[in-house]
Amino acid sequence: MEEPVKIGHDKFYIGEGETARRELRVxxxxxEVIQVQEEVHGIIALVGASSSVNIKKEELKNLIKVAKEQFGWTDICE
Structure with a gap:
């Protein structure tokens, strides 16, 4: 399997002087299949039955660019 490509990152305040760090990779x-991975550090994670990825508009643009240029998905639109 290939190395993940980072398409977004940020930090955010979560209270009590603690800041969390987030990275989004693909x-x-x-x-025919790509996987979007979201890694968050600095927050105590709760176990649940579902999973989701928060993606910003700029990150989605980066995802489309990576899918086209690095993964060869030339038949998708912006």
Missing amino acids: IKVSD
């Missing part, structure tokens, strides 16, 4: 799983 990796090609197969010719």
Whole structure:
């Protein structure tokens, strides 16, 4: 499997003087599948049955660019 490509990152205040760090990455799983990974550090995680990724408009643009240029998905639009 290829190395993940970072498409976004930021820091945010979560209270009591603590700041969390977030990174958003994408990796090609197969010719038809990509995986978006969100890593957050600095927050105590709760276990749940569902998972979601928060993506900003600029990160989505970066995701489309990576999918086209690095993964060869030339048939998707912006």
